Amino acid sequence: MHVRGTVAGEVDVKSVSTSYGESDLAEVPVRLADDGDGDSGNGNESMRAERLARDAGGEPNVADGHETTTVTLWNKWAESADYLEPGMELLVTDAKEEEYQGETRYATTGDSYVVVEPSFLVNVTSIRNWVECPRLYYLNKLSGVPLNYPVVKGTLVHEVFGDLLRDRPLAESIEARVDERGLELGLLGETPEAVAEDVRENAKAIEGWLEQGRLTEEDSWRSEQLLISETFGIRGRADAIRRGAPVELKTGKNLKKEPRFKDKVQAACYALLLEEHGGEVDTGTLLYTKNSVLDRNEETGDLTPAKDFAMGDGLLKFVVRQRNELAAMEVAGDVPTGYEGSAKCEYCFEQDTCMVVSGRLDQESKAGQIGQPLPEEEREYFQRFYRAIEEERREVHREYAKLWEQDARERADDDRALIDLEFVEKRPLEGGRWELRARRTSGENSKLREGDLVLASDGHPVRGDSELAMIERLDDEVVLTADEPVEVTRLDVYPSELTTDRLLVAMHDALLKGDERRKDILFGRTEPEFEAIPETFIDNNDAQNEAVTKAVGARDCALIHGPPGTGKTYTIARAIRAMVERGERVLLSAFTNRAVDNALEALLEQLEDVIDPDRVVRVGSESGVRDDMEPYRLERSGEPEDRVAELQNAQVVAATTATCGSRVMKEQAFDVALVDEAAQLTEPGACAAINLAERFVLVGDHEQLPPVVRAENDLTESLFERLIDCHPEAGVMLDRQYRMNQRIQAFASTEFYDGELRPAEPAVAARNLDDLDGVSRESLPDDLRDPVSFVEVEGEDSQYTDSEEAARIADLIETYEAAGLDRSDIGIIAPFRAQVSEISSHVPEDVAVDTVDRFQGSSQEVIIVSFTATGTLEGPIFEDYRRINVALTRPKRALVLVGDPTALATDPVYERMLEWATA
Numbered sequence: 001m002h003v004r005g006t007v008a009g010e011v012d013v014k015s016v017s018t019s020y021g022e023s024d025l026a027e028v029p030v031r032l033a034d035d036g037d038g039d040s041g042n043g044n045e046s047m048r049a050e051r052l053a054r055d056a057g058g059e060p061n062v063a064d065g066h067e068t069t070t071v072t073l074w075n076k077w078a079e080s081a082d083y084l085e086p087g088m089e090l091l092v093t094d095a096k097e098e099e100y101q102g103e104t105r106y107a108t109t110g111d112s113y114v115v116v117e118p119s120f121l122v123n124v125t126s127i128r129n130w131v132e133c134p135r136l137y138y139l140n141k142l143s144g145v146p147l148n149y150p151v152v153k154g155t156l157v158h159e160v161f162g163d164l165l166r167d168r169p170l171a172e173s174i175e176a177r178v179d180e181r182g183l184e185l186g187l188l189g190e191t192p193e194a195v196a197e198d199v200r201e202n203a204k205a206i207e208g209w210l211e212q213g214r215l216t217e218e219d220s221w222r223s224e225q226l227l228i229s230e231t232f233g234i235r236g237r238a239d240a241i242r243r244g245a246p247v248e249l250k251t252g253k254n255l256k257k258e259p260r261f262k263d264k265v266q267a268a269c270y271a272l273l274l275e276e277h278g279g280e281v282d283t284g285t286l287l288y289t290k291n292s293v294l295d296r297n298e299e300t301g302d303l304t305p306a307k308d309f310a311m312g313d314g315l316l317k318f319v320v321r322q323r324n325e326l327a328a329m330e331v332a333g334d335v336p337t338g339y340e341g342s343a344k345c346e347y348c349f350e351q352d353t354c355m356v357v358s359g360r361l362d363q364e365s366k367a368g369q370i371g372q373p374l375p376e377e378e379r380e381y382f383q384r385f386y387r388a389i390e391e392e393r394r395e396v397h398r399e400y401a402k403l404w405e406q407d408a409r410e411r412a413d414d415d416r417a418l419i420d421l422e423f424v425e426k427r428p429l430e431g432g433r434w435e436l437r438a439r440r441t442s443g444e445n446s447k448l449r450e451g452d453l454v455l456a457s458d459g460h461p462v463r464g465d466s467e468l469a470m471i472e473r474l475d476d477e478v479v480l481t482a483d484e485p486v487e488v489t490r491l492d493v494y495p496s497e498l499t500t501d502r503l504l505v506a507m508h509d510a511l512l513k514g515d516e517r518r519k520d521i522l523f524g525r526t527e528p529e530f531e532a533i534p535e536t537f538i539d540n541n542d543a544q545n546e547a548v549t550k551a552v553g554a555r556d557c558a559l560i561h562g563p564p565g566t567g568k569t570y571t572i573a574r575a576i577r578a579m580v581e582r583g584e585r586v587l588l589s590a591f592t593n594r595a596v597d598n599a600l601e602a603l604l605e606q607l608e609d610v611i612d613p614d615r616v617v618r619v620g621s622e623s624g625v626r627d628d629m630e631p632y633r634l635e636r637s638g639e640p641e642d643r644v645a646e647l648q649n650a651q652v653v654a655a656t657t658a659t660c661g662s663r664v665m666k667e668q669a670f671d672v673a674l675v676d677e678a679a680q681l682t683e684p685g686a687c688a689a690i691n692l693a694e695r696f697v698l699v700g701d702h703e704q705l706p707p708v709v710r711a712e713n714d715l716t717e718s719l720f721e722r723l724i725d726c727h728p729e730a731g732v733m734l735d736r737q738y739r740m741n742q743r744i745q746a747f748a749s750t751e752f753y754d755g756e757l758r759p760a761e762p763a764v765a766a767r768n769l770d771d772l773d774g775v776s777r778e779s780l781p782d783d784l785r786d787p788v789s790f791v792e793v794e795g796e797d798s799q800y801t802d803s804e805e806a807a808r809i810a811d812l813i814e815t816y817e818a819a820g821l822d823r824s825d826i827g828i829i830a831p832f833r834a835q836v837s838e839i840s841s842h843v844p845e846d847v848a849v850d851t852v853d854r855f856q857g858s859s860q861e862v863i864i865v866s867f868t869a870t871g872t873l874e875g876p877i878f879e880d881y882r883r884i885n886v887a888l889t890r891p892k893r894a895l896v897l898v899g900d901p902t903a904l905a906t907d908p909v910y911e912r913m914l915e916w917a918t919a
């Protein structure tokens with residue numbers, strides 16, 4: 001029986017005498033998980049709780065779901081109780097039920113595991129680092145994985161191992177894998193021949209060992225597998241599974257008989273994961289590939305690369321206790337000092353880094369501190385953002401939990417999965433990988449896109465057969481590539497922590513490695529300076545010209561505020577051209593690939609005849625980069641020297657901010673970083689790009705969509721917005737728009753831009769549908785002839801959908817088509833996903849219907865907005881006024897608002913909007 005609940009009070013830890021001698025025990029007051037009656041908000045949560053409560057079996061205790069009882073943790077598990085704090089979640093497996101003074105209590109048994117905060121998913125490598133030293137785990141989080149040869153070689157050997165398991169010939173595998181890493185090897189100054197030789201030597205150990213296995217018996221193997229445990233709160237990718245047991249590859253040497261302890265810990269984590277998936281794991285294998293490279297005459301000891309060990313119960317439980325300590329510390333928001341473990345600092349390679357970080361952040365540390373602490377405000381900033389990023393990480397963990405808390409239907413309704421696929425075929429690809437195909441049986445929407453990494457499963461992403469796969473094509477048929485074949489019937493969004501990891505590193509680099517003057521600017525201690533630039537760059541738009549002048553002349557930074565359609569992209573392109581002409585090396589970045597490609601497209605036009613197109617490089621993955629920008633994309637594979645030359649010679653490098661945090665980009669330096677969509681970036685997100693340059697220019701509009709984050713905290717305000725407030729003199733607002741008819745822009749201008757936004761030219765101001773070929777406003781009904789119209793629909797009671805509005809919108813589309821408009825010129829915006837689906841089911845398939853977020857950055861001839869507003873406008877319709885600003889500023893020639901005026905009039909902003917629309 002499993003018991004799960006929340007710690008409801010202080011924990012009592014004591015020692016008692018039993019018939020077996022002295023025993024430790026901890027009595028934990030636990031409020032058992034809800035049985036489902038109380039929690040109306042989340043059906044899945046309650047279903048899971050119900051299941052667990054049923055497992056817990058305590059009828060009177062769990063009947064109302066809020067009963068507090070006592071759970072006794074015996075012996076070593078009492079250690080885990082030390083970290084428990086009220087409010088933390090606790091799970092005890094195989095607990096026994098006890099009656100005590102008429103109350104049902106629970107206690108651990110010999111088979112039990114105690115898991116602290118099971119929904120905090122700890123990575124296997126994190127547990128390994130933690131066991132080595134908790135402080136090392138922390139330092140690794142802050143500094144990320146650097147670009148160095150051992151890391152790249154390690155990756156290569158792992159890849160070759162995977163290939164061998166998939167029966168790819170060794171020589172072919174090494175050649176292909178080394179080639180794929182051309183760019184990284186080039187940056188490290190390595191030659192492919194030397195690296196191939198090094199990898200070959202390490203691979204000998206693998207090959208020899210595989211041969212042995214094959215000669216003696218029928219081995220069942222599978223390569224790298226992603227494993228997630230909902231019970232133990234652990235996840236990771238095992239290098240390989242042989243006969244159901246984990247095999248870990250280490251590129252180092254080990255001359256002892258036994259595997260290293262920390263390596264055993266890692267294998268033990270995988271054993272726990274495998275057991276949860278129904279396996280019985282009694283051994284683990286560590287393969288030390290360097291052992292086969294060593295010369296028997298020079299080294300003494302056990303040179304066998306493969307070392308097996310028995311997977312004992314004690315080790316598995318130790319691993320869970322370590323994981324508990326880590327999870328509890330993270331959840332409590334504490335920072336490890338190193339005293340938690342027994343590692344000796346004098347043997348640690350990271351001792352210096354540890355002391356520097358401790359010194360600068362004034363942290364308690366076993367290794368001690370060196371250097372002066374950062375100013376107090378910087379340390380405070382560090383802590384605040386560290387916490388915010390960790391909260392964001394927990395939100396990613398919640399996304400994982402949804403993989404098992406929500407059923408397939410709920411996930412599909414949440415756009416997080418494509419379900420009910422019909423498996424078509426699996427086809428082996430070159431290199432031992434697989435192509436998987438499945439047919440979609442419904443036209444449902446989802447967040448999944450081509451190029452995404454997904455969990456492809458035969459029915460359940462965690463409990464079923466599941467693989468990490470890449471979506472190659474997504475239309476009526478889904479085409480995937482994966483390492484192992486799986487009979488796909490379902491795809492789930494893979495919640496990645498990569499972005500969160502990179503935010504932390506970017507913040508760390510900005511504060512601990514950042515230039516002092518840069519920090520003075522970021523913390524408002526110094527005013528940005530500008531060099532006088534006499535040149536005129538743009539002669540028909542003063543604000544744009546001033547923006548380029550500021551960007552070019554900025555010694556520290558410039559901030560370009562660009563409301564909708566004001567020529568941000570054009571201004572950026574013009575500014576970069578001027579910088580390039582001055583001989584500067586420029587980084588062009590933005591939050592999304594789409595924005596990077598848009599800006600790059602405009603820039604290429606400007607750079608014609610200015611520089612050789614070879615000196616413009618787009619860094620990104622094949623699936624991320626738009627097809628027409630593919631010729632500029634930096635190829636990673638190939639001859640190292642050539643690949644590096646291509647990057648180092650580039651005068652303009654374009655990449656998303658996430659890519660700016662990659663190992664390769666972090667090695668690059670620029671004179672200036674220009675970041676578009678900056679109002680959509682968190683502070684650390686923007687730092688990832690600006691850390692790489694001497695000076696920076698941020699371009700954005702803080703009156704449009706804010707950063708996309710899951711948690712509500714300091715990450716929701718962009719660096720752009722904060723700096724505009726802090727250094728208004730560094731900012732310029734572009735105030736002439738080239739998009740909307742004057743009538744359309746009027747409301748946004750007064751409401752969001754202090755009335756300063758104006759049409760750039762009379763032709764823009766006067767735009768209307770008559771300008772379009774074959775369209776005549778005359779043939780439209782009276783109430784749709786004005787560029788802005790309001791269509792009244794009485795609200796429905798259902799909160800997230802309104803079928804009446806959807807039906808009216810379908811009529812409107814027919815009306816516009818009858819007046820000669822092409823329906824590809826119409827866009828429909830609705831506040832909720834549910835209403836988007838509702839409208840989609842009423843209108844022809846090729847009409848674009850979406851939420852505001854998907855429309856940001858684009859424009860259409862005609863935009864129809866469905867407000868889906870009911871009675872008293874309860875609940876956020878567009879959540880945030882910035883969203884309505886985006887919605888109302890997408891159209892060029894006509895805007896139609898569809899909604900219930902009575903409901904809308906209950907909110908002052910929407911009331912003013914109504915006055916304008918019906919004027």
Ligand SMILES: Nc1ncnc2c1ncn2[C@@H]1O[C@H](COP(=O)(O)OP(=O)(O)OP(=O)(O)O)[C@@H](O)[C@H]1O
Binds near residue numbers: 541563566857
């Ligand atoms: N100074 C200018 N003179 C003439 N046309 C201009 C000028 N600046 C911008 N434009 C035109 O205005 C249109 C919008 O410009 P651009 O695409 O740069 O806007 P944007 O601000 O990036 O738009 P969004 O708000 O969608 O991001 C383009 O067609 C562009 O060519």
